[in-house]
Amino acid sequence: MEEARTYYANIILPFGKQVIRTLDAAAGLDIEMIAPSHGAIWRQGLDELLANYRRWASHKPLGRVVVAYDSMWDSTGRMGRAILRGVEDSGAQGALYPVRETSHTALVTEVMDAAGVAFGSSNLNNGIMPQAAAALTYLKGLRPKNKACFAFGSYGWGKGGPEGVEEYLEKLGWERIREPLRARYRPNDEDLAECRRAGEELGRRALALAAKAAAE
DSSP states (O other), rough: OHHHHHHHHIIIIHHHHHHHHHHHHHHSSOOOOOOSSOOOOBOOOOHHHHOOOHHHHTOOOEEEEEEEESSSSSSHHHHHHHHHHHHHHTEEEEEEGGGGGGGHHHHHHHHHHOOOOEEEEEETTTTTTTTHHHEEEEEEEHHHOEEEEEEEEEESSSOOOHHHHHHHHHHHHOOSSOOOOEEEEEOOHHHHHHHHHHHHHHHHHHHHHHHHHHHH
């Protein structure tokens, strides 16, 4: 089932309307096997698989938050870890994903099920880090929906990191719960406290979105 989740997130995600139509058309069939043109052949667990496909196609997230980032000297990483602590304070599930250590395939799979995303990048040449840009470009192409989010990042002599992330988040059409969260140079205690508060706010919003989706 985990492989099915990965497959859906990275291949089928943009085609939710078509999936719903197909599930509705097949609802009256007594299905014994699902043999797609490519992908795994399913002979058992079909009820669970079809229920998950309907949830994924309907973009119904769970009460989870993904905190993803790229950092030059770990200043943005420190912000991300503080945001994660805030998410956990809210009671939501959270996980931290450094984009240099996480494949695009794994990241989008986690984002698909998450109701909240905090994405961070430090500044490089008045823009975002290349690995962050690559991950966000991949996400934008697959168009996951129904997320609350915000951008964050550190900067030094020039800005552009969190601002660049914000542009991607805007194109994704997600609900941005606050302005980009910035820290100049290495985040101080006040900066980290603000990160934790922002993470808690995002966690609460993620839980609310997940509850609303489950009730629909």
